Amino acid sequence: MKVSKEQVRENRKRIVETASALFRERGYDGVGVAELMSAAGLTHGGFYKHFGSKADLMSEAMSCGFSQSAESTQGVSREQFVEFYLSRQHRDCRGNGCVMSALAADTARQPGLIKATFAAGIERQLTLLAAENGATRADLIDTIAHLVGALVLSRACPDDDPLADEILDVCRSRILS
Amino acid sequence: MKVSKEQVRENRKRIVETASALFRERGYDGVGVAELMSAAGLTHGGFYKHFGSKADLMSEAMSCGFSQSAESTQGVSREQFVEFYLSRQHRDCRGNGCVMSALAADTARQPGLIKATFAAGIERQLTLLAAENGATRADLIDTIAHLVGALVLSRACPDDDPLADEILDVCRSRILS
DNA sequence: TGTACATCAGTGAACGCGCGTTCACTGATGTAC
DNA sequence: TGTACATCAGTGAACGCGCGTTCACTGATGTAC
Numbered sequence: 001m002k003v004s005k006e007q008v009r010e011n012r013k014r015i016v017e018t019a020s021a022l023f024r025e026r027g028y029d030g031v032g033v034a035e036l037m038s039a040a041g042l043t044h045g046g047f048y049k050h051f052g053s054k055a056d057l058m059s060e061a062m063s064c065g066f067s068q069s070a071e072s073t074q075g076v077s078r079e080q081f082v083e084f085y086l087s088r089q090h091r092d093c094r095g096n097g098c099v100m101s102a103l104a105a106d107t108a109r110q111p112g113l114i115k116a117t118f119a120a121g122i123e124r125q126l127t128l129l130a131a132e133n134g135a136t137r138a139d140l141i142d143t144i145a146h147l148v149g150a151l152v153l154s155r156a157c158p159d160d161d162p163l164a165d166e167i168l169d170v171c172r173s174r175i176l177s
Numbered sequence: 178m179k180v181s182k183e184q185v186r187e188n189r190k191r192i193v194e195t196a197s198a199l200f201r202e203r204g205y206d207g208v209g210v211a212e213l214m215s216a217a218g219l220t221h222g223g224f225y226k227h228f229g230s231k232a233d234l235m236s237e238a239m240s241c242g243f244s245q246s247a248e249s250t251q252g253v254s255r256e257q258f259v260e261f262y263l264s265r266q267h268r269d270c271r272g273n274g275c276v277m278s279a280l281a282a283d284t285a286r287q288p289g290l291i292k293a294t295f296a297a298g299i300e301r302q303l304t305l306l307a308a309e310n311g312a313t314r315a316d317l318i319d320t321i322a323h324l325v326g327a328l329v330l331s332r333a334c335p336d337d338d339p340l341a342d343e344i345l346d347v348c349r350s351r352i353l354s
Numbered sequence: 355t356g357t358a359c360a361t362c363a364g365t366g367a368a369c370g371c372g373c374g375t376t377c378a379c380t381g382a383t384g385t386a387c
Numbered sequence: 388t389g390t391a392c393a394t395c396a397g398t399g400a401a402c403g404c405g406c407g408t409t410c411a412c413t414g415a416t417g418t419a420c
Contacts, residue, residue, distance in 0.1 A: 002382045003396050011396080027286055029206040032373060046397045047375085054374065094285075100330065105282035108271075108332035109204055115335040122330065122340065141344055142351045149326025153277065153299065155285035158292040163299065167318055174319045179415045180363050188363080210407060223364045224408085231407065 015040045019061040021095035024102035065099035066121035086172040101151040192217045196238040198272035201279035242276035243298035263349040278328040
């Protein structure tokens, strides 16, 4: 059953977007091709009509996540950005959140293609933030690292451990002061 | 072929230490039980004479890694700690490095037991650093988050990307100033 | 102290399972006439 | 515009593989007498 060109484009987009959220939630090894295709409303067999390998999709899904971040960062002040980044909402909702926090550690163990996509995503984020508020590149790198560290550590604590919130609160007030 | 009590203790310790390094290098899913036992000079079948499950070992290996960090942090000034933490050596040698940077993201996807071990490790690190230099708890949490973020992002960049070193350099100078 | 036996860490084959990937097939779409 | 046919995204069974875990067996250690 062949499918219209537009349907094909839609399906591909849906696979990438679904993967983007699932990878951020559960990591590269945490999501299988079959589950991923099923979540996108398809069967696993068709996967290789769209992508050369799971790693290829990983790379595209990452780019897609960075684009989503870019959109939602548009027109946001530094203070608003920090407030959102270190919110409980962002910490507890990885699928829609920042790619850097969700996938940096996974990326470090992946081949060069994926690392390059990640680095390009950091650069995009830096360019965008520089446009929104006049900070220097060094300022932005420093702030992003600070934010990522805080979020990553907070997520690693048990849900009911006060340390999880403490990390967010301490870093938020330091970064904004 | 039964083995002396001392040999058993030694073997167990070697498994935990080997696992501690391998998990930090490749993540929880990146190392199998068989490979792990083989790296410790044993065969995989004996694994369950020592541990209830792979997750149990993960928890122990994490504690072991935090203990190693504690040892090497002893008698180190804040400046020395930051210098080492953001060195290229530390970035490129995950197996002996900080557990927080290596396993925070993996931990966020693991069950409560492992998250609790991780949080306890953070607390140990905080206590230790507080003893070495009189900083407040908030100061230390803030600095640790900052360091972890910088290292994690740097590791996610391709080896030959100047951004990898730039992140370390920028954050080092900011944290120390 | 010497002997007989129970213990149990270690071995390696085997288990079921889910993974990424391949493949023959389907049938509506899109094209050529 | 209508017809005949090639295309190819999607399907679902199947592939080999490595995973975590189990198990019957081994044989030196440690214990009971």
